[in-house]
Amino acid sequence: MGSFQQAMQRSGLKRTKQRECVYNVLEKADVPINAEQIYKELLSESINLSTVYRILESFVEKDIAIKATLGQSVTAIYELNRQEHKHHLICAECHSIVAISGCPLEQYVEDLSKTTHYQILEHKLEITGICPRCQAKHGK
Structure with missing residues (x-):
């Protein structure tokens, strides 16, 4: 079973194509990224920006992802919670x-x-x- 499937099972979230797309972008990212960067990666998937934000917030709430702001930025960045x-x-x-x-x-x-x-x-x-x-x- 893949890590997306495991994350959804552990969190109790329903497996959806949109959540899987956002998860995959986070999984591939070497560093934390913001919602707009994720949105741009998913333009071909027809996922709107507000959906990306909702998915990210649900991931944070369920401890799948970590949300932070770095430096003087007010823009939130996200990364998978790899327990590191x-x-x-x-x-x-x-x-x-x-x-x-x-x-x-x-x-x-x-x-x-x-x-x-x-x-x-x-x-x-x-x-x-x-x-x-x-x-x-x-x-x-």
Whole structure:
């Protein structure tokens, strides 16, 4: 059984062609993407943008996808919830996103929890810079 089928079974959502199309775009994406990018990928499927948003919100609600905003952006981005803890490097110019492997905050979060007695639920790390492509454009 494929991962889409498993996700629908676990979540209790009905399997539909439109949900499968959105799921497949998220599955192929190397980095989080926004609803408009998904919509553009699915133009040939005749799925409208509001449907893409509804599907994404249902995926988030059922923990199939993760919704976030990065940097100063107000645009939500989405990625499949692969149960992996990730952080991101964001280009301030072209807004490209690179996932950072490993977590440099693990020990800090553990120590912080011990000293403050907080039960820490999650943390996020975003590093903003200028990607090599944008640096090359500016001759840097």
